Amino acid sequence: MRIYLDHNATTPVAPAVLDVMARVLRDVHGNPSSVHYYGQAAKAVIDTARQQVAALLGGVAAEIVFTSGGTEADNLILRGAALAAQGQRRRLVASSIEHEAVLSTLKALERQGWPTTLVPVTRGGLVDPSALESVMGEDVALVSIMHANNEVGTVQPIAELAAIAHTHGALFHTDAVQSAGKLPLDTGRLGVDALSISAHKFYGPKGAGALWIRRGTRLVPTLTGGRQERNRRAGTENVPAIAGLGAAAADAAAHLDEDTARVSALRDRLEAGLLDRVAATVVNGAPDWRVANTSNMSFDGVEAESLLIALDLEGIAVSTGSACSSGTLEPSHVLRAMGLGTHRTQNSLRFSLGRGTTGADVDRVLDVLPSLVARLRQLARPARAAREA
Numbered sequence: 001m002r003i004y005l006d007h008n009a010t011t012p013v014a015p016a017v018l019d020v021m022a023r024v025l026r027d028v029h030g031n032p033s034s035v036h037y038y039g040q041a042a043k044a045v046i047d048t049a050r051q052q053v054a055a056l057l058g059g060v061a062a063e064i065v066f067t068s069g070g071t072e073a074d075n076l077i078l079r080g081a082a083l084a085a086q087g088q089r090r091r092l093v094a095s096s097i098e099h100e101a102v103l104s105t106l107k108a109l110e111r112q113g114w115p116t117t118l119v120p121v122t123r124g125g126l127v128d129p130s131a132l133e134s135v136m137g138e139d140v141a142l143v144s145i146m147h148a149n150n151e152v153g154t155v156q157p158i159a160e161l162a163a164i165a166h167t168h169g170a171l172f173h174t175d176a177v178q179s180a181g182k183l184p185l186d187t188g189r190l191g192v193d194a195l196s197i198s199a200h201k202f203y204g205p206k207g208a209g210a211l212w213i214r215r216g217t218r219l220v221p222t223l224t225g226g227r228q229e230r231n232r233r234a235g236t237e238n239v240p241a242i243a244g245l246g247a248a249a250a251d252a253a254a255h256l257d258e259d260t261a262r263v264s265a266l267r268d269r270l271e272a273g274l275l276d277r278v279a280a281t282v283v284n285g286a287p288d289w290r291v292a293n294t295s296n297m298s299f300d301g302v303e304a305e306s307l308l309i310a311l312d313l314e315g316i317a318v319s320t321g322s323a324c325s326s327g328t329l330e331p332s333h334v335l336r337a338m339g340l341g342t343h344r345t346q347n348s349l350r351f352s353l354g355r356g357t358t359g360a361d362v363d364r365v366l367d368v369l370p371s372l373v374a375r376l377r378q379l380a381r382p383a384r385a386a387r388e389a
């Protein structure tokens with residue numbers, strides 16, 4: 001029996017999504033820009049998806065720009081808003097726990113003359129609104145703060161943060177890649193100007209995403225070419241993937257409450273069970289401000305990579321840090337930004353549950369993990385003693 005507890009890295013494609021994609025791949029081969037019957041059939045497919053995504057986000061269809069995923073959506077808003085910014089507004093502000101899609105893009109923009117300020121987070125992984133207020137000024141073009149964090153699951157007070165950005169005349173973007181399908185998303189209520197999502201995080205296909213951008217917001221396109229997506233993203237649309245994104249959005253909207261209630265009960269049982277059975281274990285990230293499916297825990301004295309491999313050998317898939325940086329032993333920038341020490345950072349494992357997770361999966365982890373931790377702690381003891389001697 002294999003158990004997948006890495007839904008923040010990616011999710012399996014939902015059956016309803018697969019059906020839609022297979023039908024589109026088989027039956028709809030036109031180019032949506034063509035005026036003939038075939039083109040219009042393809043255009044109808046992406047129009048439907050646009051409505052479905054807009055409905056999930058509480059936006060208007062014309063405000064959706066389809067992209068190749070979350071990374072491209074983040075790049076489009078950061079680079080596009082920077083290039084569109086006028087006058088003295090050249091500074092970009094983000095939190096220190098953003099995904100690399102944001103942080104690396106900001107580093108690149110910094111080299112090109114757009115300075116960046118990173119706002120620190122609390123030990124619980126939250127952006128304190130007063131910390132944002134203290135770095136704001138009339139030179140800020142855009143603030144980008146993620147809705148839910150991919151590693152610890154913390155959810156930021158986006159409406160409050162967006163209001164602060166607006167007071168200073170800056171735009172506000174949120175990377176909602178980890179909250180789409182997990183939290184209700186209402187762009188109006190959040191008060192943001194732009195928001196990124198990625199289909200493969202909510203049971204859609206990889207390589208499909210969207211940037212919602214409020215009508216009237218200035219943006220210089222980063223991909224140039226044809227006039228697709230109202231001149232905001234050139235290139236023939238990936239019609240089957242966009243259809244899959246739309247179907248996943250509709251599915252997520254329909255199942256949100258039920259998924260959240262079920263998954264949070266399982267996550268809480270897993271967490272409480274591990275805290276109970278494994279001594280010297282702590283939860284990372286403010287427990288009351290997290291998405292329902294995520295638990296990040298540190299097991300003192302255990303190298304997380306070793307525990308991950310041991311669990312994998314038992315058929316249980318989890319992750320350390322973010323999927324993009326696993327495979328390297330770089331400590332997580334998120335946990336470091338939260339002020340957690342080297343040990344707690346290196347001992348941390350992320351469990352991210354999803355639609356397919358069952359009570360039996362949780363029971364199996366509770367059965368298997370404590371003895372693996374005990375074994376690894378025993379193995380690590382002589383090495384640790386030698387290091388500390």
Ligand SMILES: Cc1ncc(COP(=O)(O)O)c(C=O)c1O
Pocket residue numbers: 008009068069070071072074099101146148149150175177178198199207209323
């Ligand atoms: C918060 C966040 N933003 C952006 C991305 C990138 O999305 P994609 O994989 O669609 O490029 C991810 C993926 O891990 C993510 O978790």
